[in-house]
Amino acid sequence: xxxxxxxxxxxxxxxxxxxxxxxxxxxxxxxxxxxxxxxxxxxxxxxxxxxxxxxxxxxxxxxxxxxxxxxxxxxxxxxxxxxxxxxxxxxxxxxxxxxxxxxxxxxxxxxxxxxxxxxxxxxxxxxxxxxxxxxxxxxxxxxxxxxxxxxxxxxxxxxxxxxxxxxxxxxxxxxxxxxxxxxxxxxxxxxxxxxxxxxxxxxxxxx
Amino acid sequence: xxxxxxxxxxxxxxxxxxxxxxxxxxxxxxxxxxxxxxxxxxxxxxxxxxxxxxxxxxxxxxxxxxxxxxxxxxxxxxxxxxxxxxxxxxxxxxxxxxxxxxxxxxxxxxxxxxxxxxxxxxxxxxxxxxxxxxxxxxxxxxxxxxxxxxxxxxxxxxxxxxxxxxxxxxxxxxxxxxxxxxxxxxxxxxxxxxxxxxxxxxxxxxxxxxxxxxxxxxxxxxxxxxxxxxxxxxxxxxxxxxxxxxxxxxxxxxxxxxxxxxxxxxxxxxxxxxxxxxxxxxxxxxxxxxxxxxxxxxxxxxxxxxxxxxxxxxxxxxxxxxxxxxxxxxxxxxxxxxxxxxxxxxxxxxxxxxxxxxxxxxxxxxxxxxxxxxxxxxxxxxxxxxxxxxxxxxxxxxxxxxxxxxxxxxxxxxxxxxxxxxxxxxxxxxxxxxxxxxxxxxxxxxxxxxxxxxxxxxxxxxxxxxxx
Numbered sequence: 001x002x003x004x005x006x007x008x009x010x011x012x013x014x015x016x017x018x019x020x021x022x023x024x025x026x027x028x029x030x031x032x033x034x035x036x037x038x039x040x041x042x043x044x045x046x047x048x049x050x051x052x053x054x055x056x057x058x059x060x061x062x063x064x065x066x067x068x069x070x071x072x073x074x075x076x077x078x079x080x081x082x083x084x085x086x087x088x089x090x091x092x093x094x095x096x097x098x099x100x101x102x103x104x105x106x107x108x109x110x111x112x113x114x115x116x117x118x119x120x121x122x123x124x125x126x127x128x129x130x131x132x133x134x135x136x137x138x139x140x141x142x143x144x145x146x147x148x149x150x151x152x153x154x155x156x157x158x159x160x161x162x163x164x165x166x167x168x169x170x171x172x173x174x175x176x177x178x179x180x181x182x183x184x185x186x187x188x189x190x191x192x193x194x195x196x197x198x199x200x201x202x203x204x205x206x207x
Numbered sequence: 208x209x210x211x212x213x214x215x216x217x218x219x220x221x222x223x224x225x226x227x228x229x230x231x232x233x234x235x236x237x238x239x240x241x242x243x244x245x246x247x248x249x250x251x252x253x254x255x256x257x258x259x260x261x262x263x264x265x266x267x268x269x270x271x272x273x274x275x276x277x278x279x280x281x282x283x284x285x286x287x288x289x290x291x292x293x294x295x296x297x298x299x300x301x302x303x304x305x306x307x308x309x310x311x312x313x314x315x316x317x318x319x320x321x322x323x324x325x326x327x328x329x330x331x332x333x334x335x336x337x338x339x340x341x342x343x344x345x346x347x348x349x350x351x352x353x354x355x356x357x358x359x360x361x362x363x364x365x366x367x368x369x370x371x372x373x374x375x376x377x378x379x380x381x382x383x384x385x386x387x388x389x390x391x392x393x394x395x396x397x398x399x400x401x402x403x404x405x406x407x408x409x410x411x412x413x414x415x416x417x418x419x420x421x422x423x424x425x426x427x428x429x430x431x432x433x434x435x436x437x438x439x440x441x442x443x444x445x446x447x448x449x450x451x452x453x454x455x456x457x458x459x460x461x462x463x464x465x466x467x468x469x470x471x472x473x474x475x476x477x478x479x480x481x482x483x484x485x486x487x488x489x490x491x492x493x494x495x496x497x498x499x500x501x502x503x504x505x506x507x508x509x510x511x512x513x514x515x516x517x518x519x520x521x522x523x524x525x526x527x528x529x530x531x532x533x534x535x536x537x538x539x540x541x542x543x544x545x546x547x548x549x550x551x552x553x554x555x556x557x558x559x560x561x562x563x564x565x566x567x568x569x570x571x572x573x574x575x576x577x578x579x580x581x582x583x584x585x586x587x588x589x590x591x592x593x594x595x596x597x598x599x600x601x602x603x604x605x606x607x608x609x610x611x612x613x614x615x616x617x618x619x620x621x622x623x624x625x626x627x628x629x630x631x632x633x634x635x636x637x638x639x640x641x642x643x644x645x646x647x648x649x650x651x652x653x654x655x656x657x658x659x660x661x662x663x664x665x666x667x668x669x670x671x672x673x674x675x
Binding site for chain 1: 224225227229231233235237244245247248251252256258262264265272273285287288290291294328330331336337338340351352353354355356357359360363364365366368370372402403406407433436438457459460463464466467470502523524526527620621622629639641642643644647648
């Protein structure tokens with residue numbers, strides 16, 4: 001997984017609540033067997049006209065935000081479908097950090113698996129950052145994961161929380177499966193006990 | 208005396224393999240359902256790392272999202288859909304995973320076939336790369352949707368790295384009114400608590416109205432927990448649960464059954480168990496409910512009027528609801544039953560079980576679909592379809608002018624050929640009314656199977672009680 005340490009980039013304001021994962025990447029773009037290439041379809045239906053032309057009023061179609069690396073959004077970002085194509089599309093576009101007052105659980109979790117940092121901040125703070133972000137090319141933020149601070153365009157800082165284990169994995173770009181396989185003997189012994197106590201769960205397993 | 212525990216606490220505690228200092232757990236996963244859309248990259252990851260599927264006996268795969276609802280013996284026209292289904296088939300063969308392919312009578316929507324096969328059992332942890340995995344919570348199993356990275360993690364390790372959710376109780380007291388269904392109940396709950404009302408929580412549904420629901424009804428309720436923001440919904444197992452499971456192909460057989468049932472009876476929440484959040488709703492206050500907007504929380508009684516967003520104080524929410532009203536092409540204050548519809552979709556993991564087919568057929572019987580309306584019925588599995596046909600429901604539907612089709616996720620998310628055209632309006636028994644969900648520019652009203660059938664007959668959203 002791609003590491004996340006310090007990110008400096010333009011933040012795009014998306015002042016919408018309940019941005020669902022169908023909006024982030026509509027289902028018809030999920031017919032892929034790859035993780036890459038989804039960035040061009042990110043926010044497809046609010047980004048393009050039906051004929052494929054860009055909608056000029058959509059934030060990511062405007063000059064300073066075409067290279068946005070940070071997104072600032074409203075409550076309950078990423079609700080709906082569990083599709084990991086949502087963080088894949090954000091990441092493929094170049095967005096590595098989403099800041100919002102709240103996130104849906106599955107999307108929040110999926111971000112950490114893909115080197116994307118979701119940051120939860122109080123409503124009032126997100127509103128301030130949203131105003132900063134509206135300053136276009138001057139809306140450059142720095143996100144320092146190790147120090148857990150956001151440096152605003154005017155130099156003021158905002159602290160944020162992140163779970164220690166998730167932070168550790170993101171800072172080091174760690175592969176979860178590799179970490180879990182270090183616990184293989186614990187999994188073996190759990191299965192051994194469960195198989196004795198609840199044998200019906202293993203009815204189809206080889207002896 | 209030990210601390211009273213909830214159903215969720217008991218299942219969680221019984222599956223912790225390892226716990227880190229910060230409370231992050233390695234949780235054992237008993238069953239894993241796999242479908243074609245969220246698994247190709249996971250199998251690819253296994254292949255790249257030279258890893259195997261740890262427990263093929265605990266893994267079951269089915270193609271559902273891309274499957275056409277027309278005669279499938281001719282294959283799939285869309286090359287991308289065809290490839291995704293072929294890749295699932297190849298991966299299952301390579302890794303030794305059981306697959307119900309498109310021509311298997313047991314094929315169907317992943318959340319319909321798990322319970323149907325007895326793969327879903329009380330007390331289990333169950334995951335799938337699909338948010339509506341919450342459906343299986345109807346059996347008292349902790350079931351939730353995961354992303355593709357986690358699908359790969361479960362395939363390789365049969366575990367997940369998780370932190371425990373909080374406990375939320377939604378109690379629906381008393382009996383539902385005549386003609387009010389489980390779909391009305393859950394839409395009403397979502398309307399009451401909002402689409403983020405259950406975020407960070409597992410919702411346990413309790414109360415008389417829940418206890419008296421059939422398993423099909425309970426699955427409809429738990430299915431839409433995710434629309435209330437909760438990754439999982441739970442209903443304590445009881446005699447209704449055991450009667451549904453007994454005799455199913457993958458359910459415990461005699462001997463093992465008694466041992467399993469004895470364990471299942473220990474699962475219901477202890478008296479005095481604490482919940483982080485509690486909501487109580489009087490069942491009698493729940494009307495037949497539909498959605499008017501583009502979020503599942505935008506609910507209104509069928510007898511009501513489209514609400515006016517102008518009164519909403521929060522600017523962000525007001526803007527979202529104004530946008531929804533414009534997108535849906537509706538006017539605040541208009542009667543819900545004046546909303547004309549173009550298409551009807553009866554199907555999806557929310558409402559495509561035999562009981563749903565029966566409910567819709569009872570309204571359709573002896574009537575005709577309104578002129579200009581296309582109404583499709585998509586049973587949730589080959590076995591649901593077969594049973595419905597044995598009961599003669601297919602003829603009831605076709606004689607009334609409904610289109611009787613093959614099992615698939617179909618127009619719930621429009622990944623196959625079934626979709627709305629821009630501006631078209633549907634009455635749909637599915638679970639999401641997001642912008643573009645059923646096709647770009649399409650407009651979706653969520654409702655129960657009986658109400659969907661009533662809408663087909665009337666050509667407008669309609670109160671099924673008037674046609675009962």
